[in-house]
Amino acid sequence: MRMKRTAYPYILWIGIFIVIPLFLILYFAFTAGNSQDFSSFEISLSNFRRFFTPIYLKVLGRSVNLAFISTIICLALGYPMAYIISKERHKKRNIMILMFVIPMWMNFLLRTYAWLTLLGRNGFINFIITKIGLKPLDLIFNDKAVLLGMVYNFLPFMVLPIYSILVKIDKNLIEAAEDLGANRFEIFTKVIFPLSIPGVITGITMVFIPAMSTFIISSLLGGNKYNLIGNLIEQQFRWTGDWHFGSSMSIILMVFILITMAITSKFDKEKEGGGGGLW
Amino acid sequence: MVEKIGKRLYTFLIFLFLYAPIIVLIVFSFNDSKSRGVWAGFTFKWYIELFKDAGILRALYYTLLIAALSAIISTIIGTLAAIGISNMPGISKKIVLNLNYLPVLNPDIVTAVSLMALYRFLRLEFGFITMLLSHITFSIPYVILSVLPKLKQMNKHLAEAAMDLGATPFYALRKVVIPEIMPGIITGGLIAFTLSVDDFVISFFNTGKGVSNLSIEIFSMTRRGINPVINALSTLMFISLMILLLIINKRTEKNEIERGELR
Numbered sequence: 024m025r026m027k028r029t030a031y032p033y034i035l036w037i038g039i040f041i042v043i044p045l046f047l048i049l050y051f052a053f054t055a056g057n058s059q060d061f062s063s064f065e066i067s068l069s070n071f072r073r074f075f076t077p078i079y080l081k082v083l084g085r086s087v088n089l090a091f092i093s094t095i096i097c098l099a100l101g102y103p104m105a106y107i108i109s110k111e112r113h114k115k116r117n118i119m120i121l122m123f124v125i126p127m128w129m130n131f132l133l134r135t136y137a138w139l140t141l142l143g144r145n146g147f148i149n150f151i152i153t154k155i156g157l158k159p160l161d162l163i164f165n166d167k168a169v170l171l172g173m174v175y176n177f178l179p180f181m182v183l184p185i186y187s188i189l190v191k192i193d194k195n196l197i198e199a200a201e202d203l204g205a206n207r208f209e210i211f212t213k214v215i216f217p218l219s220i221p222g223v224i225t226g227i228t229m230v231f232i233p234a235m236s237t238f239i240i241s242s243l244l245g246g247n248k249y250n251l252i253g254n255l256i257e258q259q260f261r262w263t264g265d266w267h268f269g270s271s272m273s274i275i276l277m278v279f280i281l282i283t284m285a286i287t288s289k290f291d292k293e294k295e296g297g298g299g300g301l302w
Numbered sequence: 303m304v305e306k307i308g309k310r311l312y313t314f315l316i317f318l319f320l321y322a323p324i325i326v327l328i329v330f331s332f333n334d335s336k337s338r339g340v341w342a343g344f345t346f347k348w349y350i351e352l353f354k355d356a357g358i359l360r361a362l363y364y365t366l367l368i369a370a371l372s373a374i375i376s377t378i379i380g381t382l383a384a385i386g387i388s389n390m391p392g393i394s395k396k397i398v399l400n401l402n403y404l405p406v407l408n409p410d411i412v413t414a415v416s417l418m419a420l421y422r423f424l425r426l427e428f429g430f431i432t433m434l435l436s437h438i439t440f441s442i443p444y445v446i447l448s449v450l451p452k453l454k455q456m457n458k459h460l461a462e463a464a465m466d467l468g469a470t471p472f473y474a475l476r477k478v479v480i481p482e483i484m485p486g487i488i489t490g491g492l493i494a495f496t497l498s499v500d501d502f503v504i505s506f507f508n509t510g511k512g513v514s515n516l517s518i519e520i521f522s523m524t525r526r527g528i529n530p531v532i533n534a535l536s537t538l539m540f541i542s543l544m545i546l547l548l549i550i551n552k553r554t555e556k557n558e559i560e561r562g563e564l565r
Contacts, residue, residue, distance in 0.1 A: 027390045028386060029382040029383065029385045029475075030384075030390065032379055032383070033379050033386070033398075033442065033446075036379060036438075036439070036442065040417065040435065041439065042401070043420060044416035044420040045404075047416060047420055048412070048416045100316065104312070107313060121547075122320075125544070126321065127500070128500075129324055129327065130500065131502070132524065133520055133528075134323045137322075140330065175319065175323070178316075178320070179320075228407070236412070239503070239521070243524060253411050256411055257411070261507070270415070270419070273415055277408065280407075
């Protein structure tokens with residue numbers, strides 16, 4: 024087969040733009056010195072020592088916590104939605120799925136920012152609350168607002184993969200379960216849900232990873248008070264200029280995500296073959 | 303009955319949640335006041351000012367230029383790579399595919415800072431070129447992932463048959479393989495284009511010299527206050543995409559009907 028040669032340009036591209044950069048991050052993470060001057064680097068663990076102190080661990084803890092909660096909420100809201108859509112007729116189904124994709128065409132920074140108009144002190148929701156005679160609530164610049172932003176931005180990533188598995192489930196299996204006397208609850212817990220696990224796992228990873236690493240949602244809706252690990256990395260690279268410390272945090276973030284994916288894929292017993300076996 | 307109402311209500315609430323901010327954006331693009339939250343009457347003035355705002359128009363220009371270039375380049379490299387990968391023996395195929403998944407699964411911010419480190423290492427000046435290279439890098443994997451399934455569906459012996467009949471490998475590629483996987487290529491190109499238009503994180507870290515796209519422009523606006531002009535622009539972009547979608551939908555429907563009749 025001579026056609027495999029057509030992949031060579033991309034293999035070169037992978038080398039330069041994917042592999043080398045990751046090694047550079049590793050190199051930065053395990054060295055210290057002036058970030059601007061490569062000759063001043065010395066091998067050192069000081070970046071990691073600095074990270075494993077209460078201040079930074081607290082930020083890591085908060086990031087994991089918020090990402091975890093938002094993933095759970097997305098799953099709780101998204102699974103029923105995907106299930107409802109998958110039961111609709113062909114045409115309606117496609118329109119509903121499209122309606123999940125359409126919001127993503129509008130710039131997500133703007134969409135997230137628009138929540139400030141809805142949630143703010145003089146915002147729409149507080150307007151209604153004060154109209155019915157209650158006191159206005161503090162809805163923005165706190166943990167809950169950041170959570171809302173995450174659920175809002177990442178919910179489609181949960182619904183779409185679950186939906187695409189649910190529509191492919193063989194109807195005969197469900198009929199067979201009915202014939203064998205299973206009630207609707209049993210059909211769901213014993214047939215439909217187990218079959219949809221691969222979609223659930225894809226959904227969880229697609230929500231957890233961006234939620235864990237975001238820095239925009241927290242800086243827009245958290246009012247800069249609620250730093251997440253993404254904000255710390257951003258600060259080091261864009262403002263403070265300590266690329267070594269920033270790189271070590273990137274490595275820690277990657278390790279965390281790999282661990283999460285390893286745990287979730289444990290639940291996926293019948294993993295399909297093909298690409299991505301390592302992940 | 304109760305169940306049906308429950309389902310309807312649930313669907314309605316979820317879609318309300320998804321569309322509330324979009325409705326706010328569209329409504330406030332017609333608001334005759336700079337501050338958000340206060341309705342001061344209907345106006346078209348932001349739409350008129352949009353076409354006078356040099357900063358935003360330049361950001362729009364860079365956004366579209368980079369999206370078009372990166373979509374074209376990544377579609378070419380990605381399609382060729384997918385064809386090559388599908389012809390690779392098991393082990394090297396697995397390695398390349400796993401490396402290909404890296405930018406998909408890696409958090410955006412890690413991809414962004416690692417590319418930033420690369421450009422610094424190569425002493426490239428941050429600007430248009432670095433941003434374009436970064437966009438190509440994160441787009442190619444998606445092109446490959448949308449072309450590969452089409453190659454899998456394709457009859458493996460088609461290209462061989464063409465070559466047995468005297469076609470050169472390049473001719474077979476051009477006349478047999480590419481037309482066969484065209485839908486996958488188009489999907490891949492469209493994904494690459496939208497990803498590029500939408501990207502913030504990777505552009506934010508890998509640009510310089512005053513080159514910015516719309517996302518970066520919006521991000522800096524969130525610090526000093528959003529200019530309603532940007533609401534007007536997003537409303538226009540949103541509506542044009544909707545119209546495009548309706549046209550595509552009508553066309554595929556028509557195609558489906560025609561094909562249905564042929565059968």
